[in-house]
Amino acid sequence: MTGPTYAVLVLFVLLLLGAGFLLGRRTARTVRPSDVGTPVEHATFETLHTASLAAPPLRAGLTEESARRSARRLRSLLGTDALCLTDRDRVLVWDGEGDHHGRHVMDQVQGLLASGRDTAFHSDCDDLDCPLRWAVAVPLTVDHRVLGTLIAYAPRESAVLARAAGEVARWVCVQLELAELDRSRTQLIEAEIRALRAQISPHFIFNSLAAIASFVRTDPEQARELLLEFADFTRYSFRSHGDFTTLADELHSIDQYLALVRARFGERLAVTLQVAPEVLPVALPFLCLQPLVENAVKHGLEGAVTRSRITISALDAGSEAEVVIEDDGTGMDPERLRHILRGEGGHSTGIGLLNVDERLRQVYGDDYGLVIETGIGAGMKITVRLPKYRAGVHGS
Amino acid sequence: MSRTYAVVAVAAVVLATVLVGGFGLRISRTTSDFYVASRTVRPRLNAAAISGEYLSAASFLGIAGLVLVHGPDMLWYPVGYTAGYLVLLVFVAAPLRRSGAYTLPDFAEGRLESRQVRRLVSVLVVGAGWLYLVPQLQGAGLTLKILTGAPGWLGDVLVASVVVVAVAAGGMRSITFVQVFQYWLKLTALLVPAIFLVLAWQGDGRPRVTFDEQLSVFRADHPLYATYGLIIATFLGTMGLPHVVVRFYTSPNGRDARRTTVAVLALIGVFYLLPPVYGALGRLYAPELIHGGDADAAVLLLPARVVGGLGGDLLGALIAGGAFAAFLSTASGLTMAVAGVITQDVLPSRGVRHFRLATVLAMCVPLAGSLMVSRVPVADSVGMAFAVSASSFCPLLVLGIWWRRLTPQGAIAGLVLGGGSAFLSVAITVSGAVRPPGWPHTLLAWPAVWSVPVGFLAMVLVSLATPGRIPVGTNAAMTRFHLPEALIPGRHR
Amino acid sequence: MRPLPRYRTQSEIDEQTALGGAYVRSLMRSQLRAGLTAFTVLAVVAGTLPLVFAALHSAAVVWAVLGFAAYPPLTLIAWWYVRRAERNERDFARLVEGRPAQ
Numbered sequence: 007m008t009g010p011t012y013a014v015l016v017l018f019v020l021l022l023l024g025a026g027f028l029l030g031r032r033t034a035r036t037v038r039p040s041d042v043g044t045p046v047e048h049a050t051f052e053t054l055h056t057a058s059l060a061a062p063p064l065r066a067g068l069t070e071e072s073a074r075r076s077a078r079r080l081r082s083l084l085g086t087d088a089l090c091l092t093d094r095d096r097v098l099v100w101d102g103e104g105d106h107h108g109r110h111v112m113d114q115v116q117g118l119l120a121s122g123r124d125t126a127f128h129s130d131c132d133d134l135d136c137p138l139r140w141a142v143a144v145p146l147t148v149d150h151r152v153l154g155t156l157i158a159y160a161p162r163e164s165a166v167l168a169r170a171a172g173e174v175a176r177w178v179c180v181q182l183e184l185a186e187l188d189r190s191r192t193q194l195i196e197a198e199i200r201a202l203r204a205q206i207s208p209h210f211i212f213n214s215l216a217a218i219a220s221f222v223r224t225d226p227e228q229a230r231e232l233l234l235e236f237a238d239f240t241r242y243s244f245r246s247h248g249d250f251t252t253l254a255d256e257l258h259s260i261d262q263y264l265a266l267v268r269a270r271f272g273e274r275l276a277v278t279l280q281v282a283p284e285v286l287p288v289a290l291p292f293l294c295l296q297p298l299v300e301n302a303v304k305h306g307l308e309g310a311v312t313r314s315r316i317t318i319s320a321l322d323a324g325s326e327a328e329v330v331i332e333d334d335g336t337g338m339d340p341e342r343l344r345h346i347l348r349g350e351g352g353h354s355t356g357i358g359l360l361n362v363d364e365r366l367r368q369v370y371g372d373d374y375g376l377v378i379e380t381g382i383g384a385g386m387k388i389t390v391r392l393p394k395y396r397a398g399v400h401g402s
Numbered sequence: 403m404s405r406t407y408a409v410v411a412v413a414a415v416v417l418a419t420v421l422v423g424g425f426g427l428r429i430s431r432t433t434s435d436f437y438v439a440s441r442t443v444r445p446r447l448n449a450a451a452i453s454g455e456y457l458s459a460a461s462f463l464g465i466a467g468l469v470l471v472h473g474p475d476m477l478w479y480p481v482g483y484t485a486g487y488l489v490l491l492v493f494v495a496a497p498l499r500r501s502g503a504y505t506l507p508d509f510a511e512g513r514l515e516s517r518q519v520r521r522l523v524s525v526l527v528v529g530a531g532w533l534y535l536v537p538q539l540q541g542a543g544l545t546l547k548i549l550t551g552a553p554g555w556l557g558d559v560l561v562a563s564v565v566v567v568a569v570a571a572g573g574m575r576s577i578t579f580v581q582v583f584q585y586w587l588k589l590t591a592l593l594v595p596a597i598f599l600v601l602a603w604q605g606d607g608r609p610r611v612t613f614d615e616q617l618s619v620f621r622a623d624h625p626l627y628a629t630y631g632l633i634i635a636t637f638l639g640t641m642g643l644p645h646v647v648v649r650f651y652t653s654p655n656g657r658d659a660r661r662t663t664v665a666v667l668a669l670i671g672v673f674y675l676l677p678p679v680y681g682a683l684g685r686l687y688a689p690e691l692i693h694g695g696d697a698d699a700a701v702l703l704l705p706a707r708v709v710g711g712l713g714g715d716l717l718g719a720l721i722a723g724g725a726f727a728a729f730l731s732t733a734s735g736l737t738m739a740v741a742g743v744i745t746q747d748v749l750p751s752r753g754v755r756h757f758r759l760a761t762v763l764a765m766c767v768p769l770a771g772s773l774m775v776s777r778v779p780v781a782d783s784v785g786m787a788f789a790v791s792a793s794s795f796c797p798l799l800v801l802g803i804w805w806r807r808l809t810p811q812g813a814i815a816g817l818v819l820g821g822g823s824a825f826l827s828v829a830i831t832v833s834g835a836v837r838p839p840g841w842p843h844t845l846l847a848w849p850a851v852w853s854v855p856v857g858f859l860a861m862v863l864v865s866l867a868t869p870g871r872i873p874v875g876t877n878a879a880m881t882r883f884h885l886p887e888a889l890i891p892g893r894h895r
Numbered sequence: 896m897r898p899l900p901r902y903r904t905q906s907e908i909d910e911q912t913a914l915g916g917a918y919v920r921s922l923m924r925s926q927l928r929a930g931l932t933a934f935t936v937l938a939v940v941a942g943t944l945p946l947v948f949a950a951l952h953s954a955a956v957v958w959a960v961l962g963f964a965a966y967p968p969l970t971l972i973a974w975w976y977v978r979r980a981e982r983n984e985r986d987f988a989r990l991v992e993g994r995p996a997q
Contacts, residue, residue: 493930880923
């Protein structure tokens with residue numbers, strides 16, 4: 007190679023090194039403006055976080071208990087000697103010195119409770135050593151209703167304290183409003199859970215608990231394990247968010263369900279699972295396979311059959327996943343099954359199947375209903391096809 | 403070269419592929435082993451699978467052939483194939499996975515809420531897939547011709563049939579393990595012979611490999627422009643290849659998708675250290691390929707030339723097996739992806755039977771193409787598929803993931819102007835209507851330099867002109883694309 | 896059943912309020928910045944290399960750089976980016992959940 011060649015090469019290497027150096031510096035530098043916060047900013051948040059500790063008690067509404075638990079933090083926010091919280095009728099808490107003032111407070115705030123306007127007054131204390139000479143009282147309002155008052159005391163008149171008390175009171179009001187909101191939201195969630203709970207059969211809960219109880223003496227370790235499985239399973243079934251889940255989560259829940267069932271039936275039930283890992287991320291309607299497995303267990307163990315085998319497989323079929331649930335139990339008359347799926351059955355076994363079929367068709371269209379192959383004494387094979395992607399279906 | 407060994411090796415690869423694919427996951431598991439079965443695919447395993455599917459005939463045979471004929475400038479191909487994953491990583495990998503999309507049409511529909519865009523993307527995906535399949539089939543035909551002396555068309559038809567049967571019969575169902583197997587097979591099939599070749603070369607007293615300008619055949623009359631065209635196409639085109647996108651669905655979440663991509667980069671980087679060795683040694687030991695002849699055959703011919711004897715035959719057979727693995731894995735991955743799109747967006751009804759029909763359709767067109775079109779060097783025609791992908795899917799993905807103001811109208815404009823013009827250029831080049839030398843041919847043969855900006859510009863400008871058409875769910879989609887898994891409710895388990 | 900206050904930002908994001916949008920946008924900006932940094936390094940190097948090669952006229956250099964030396968830096972940039980992106984996500988999660996810094 008010639009001289010210029012070397013020169014260009016060296017130049018290029020230097021360029022590379024420079025780029026690497028810059029990259030390294032960018033990584034190493036910790037203090038720089040960042041969209042997700044520098045350590046300094048995080049420290050600020052920490053302070054704010056500490057300050058906001060007064061909030062949680064207030065989220066239960068304005069009660070003696072919540073007032074007692076938040077008063078000290080509110081007082082330290084205001085930096086005042088004494089702080090008093092009242093509702094419409096009485097003093098809820100007095101924090102700080104000079105609580106002999108408490109006797110007169112309700113008389114002094116009567117006007118405020120009626121008008122809803124901030125007031126200030128001199129305490130007119132007979133005790134000359136008492137430092138509390140002046141007070142500012144601010145209403146606590148939610149939806150234009152005055153729920154109570156916040157009163158801050160000081161040795162002398164202070165505009166700063168008046169302003170601060172006003173701000174703190176407004177912040178307390180926001181917390182109280184949120185408390186109201188929380189109450190209605192909790193009611194909503196409870197209603198939702200009641201609806202979901204209806205999907206787990208009470209028989210199953212009873213039988214599982216009975217099976218677990220039977221192990222408590224003989225095999226406490228096993229009982230403990232099963233109890234954990236049971237807790238996990240019910241947590242999944244009762245969860246309160248989202249209409250969709252992933253195949254991995256659904257199969258996990260089925261696994262727990264089967265562990266509980268096998269605790270009861272032991273050797274009588276053999277289960278085989280084949281799962282292609284490619285299809286585990288597929289999103290699907292929440293709890294739409296579990297009823298099918300429950301159905302297979304019921305059919306498999308029904309009647310005179312002593313041993314039963316259930317096969318569950320989830321295979322990758324291009325743009326779809328194919329889930330097959332098969333049992334070698336008593337099977338069903340195809341005519342009766344058709345009846346059930348038309349919604350004319352009224353038989354308890356059919357409800358689960360009908361429900362799943364309807365939900366699948368609703369989400370994916372009529373092409374994706376259940377495909378059931380069965381006959382009397384011939385077992386039952388249920389095939390579910392799940393598209394890997396459908397707009398609006400996102401597992402979470 | 404002994405034909406028997408090579409035929410045995412090819413047959414073994416086909417058989418092993420079918421066996422691993424068919425039975426890899428048929429092994430029954432009891433509930434106690436369920437946790438093993440339900441393990442999601444780990445990043446490293448998935449990375450090996452992606453690499454196995456990605457390393458095609460272009461990588462296995464084509465790069466060495468191009469280097470042999472045109473000199474080391476052709477090494478931009480493997481660098482581009484690898485760097486494409488870096489671009490995919492930094493702009494697309496995690497958000498694409500979090501979008502939940504299985505194919506590019508899924509992504510387009512989910513992001514832009516428009517069936518029209520979905521259909522257009524489907525057409526382009528099928529087109530790009532076909533473009534990519536043609537060289538795979540041609541490479542297979544070439545390999546069989548060299549190994550057995552069979553006429554060229556027979557190999558094309560044979561590989562096409564094997565892939566159609568395997569895919570349609572569901573023999574490739576547990577595809578992850580097949581592809582992992584193929585990656586390691588391909589790496590071994592190039593690495594082991596390479597070691598022997600280098601040893602033999604040292605035994606010869608290390609003759610110097612020369613890449614004198616006089617000996618190199620000029621590929622383009624504007625080599626610098628061609629190089630930039632190649633760089634842009636491969637860097638930006640990887641993210642849109644249908645079989646690459648599909649594999650990201652297997653990652654359990656966005657974070658794993660990212661880690662998978664890094665592992666892919668490392669794995670294919672290791673692989674790409676090998677083809678240049680063959681290209682250089684080909685210069686010494688198969689110089690007649692430089693002028694005329696199928697340069698793509700260099701990799702296959704070298705062991706017999708350099709090592710010779712039984713050893714040469716065995717090494718040749720190993721390479722033949724690896725080459726076949728390359729055709730099979732890429733071709734079947736592409737066919738699966740294309741057939742999936744055809745079933746979902748072209749055929750009226752869905753179901754297993756239609757998927758089989760779609761598989762046949764997905765393979766018929768490229769087969770006809772490979773038989774009719776004159777042979778373009780494998781790596782070059784793959785480069786054209788990258789150019790189409792870079793000018794259509796890259797703007798769609800990058801703007802779709804990072805820009806809130808993208809509208810369906812903008813996307814359509816970009817796809818049609820960018821992707822369409824690239825597609826047209828490639829078609830004109832392949833048909834031979836415009837021949838070198840001259841700028842017209844250069845511009846059409848390496849369209850990415852102008853078609854990628856056209857695609858981006860059209861998407862941005864038309865989107866800005868239609869501000870009222872921003873999809874309602876844009877914010878929701880953006881949140882889903884970028885929110886870390888740790889913050890998604892229900893994922894704390 | 897009352898949601899803890901520390902999940903409030905989370906629900907802003909879930910319900911896609913203006914505030915939640917601001918949070919997500921700031922995450923996107925930080926991730927895009929990381930991506931663009933990596934991409935710029937790649938683009939600058941890949942953009943200048945052909946010119947360097949054309950100036951050098953040396954097959955051996957092209958050979959060494961493209962055949963061997965290119966791959967480790969590519970993997971390193973990728974590794975850097977993943978570390979950076981995951982750190983951004985951790986910081987963001989901390990920001991949203993209101994956990995103090997470790």
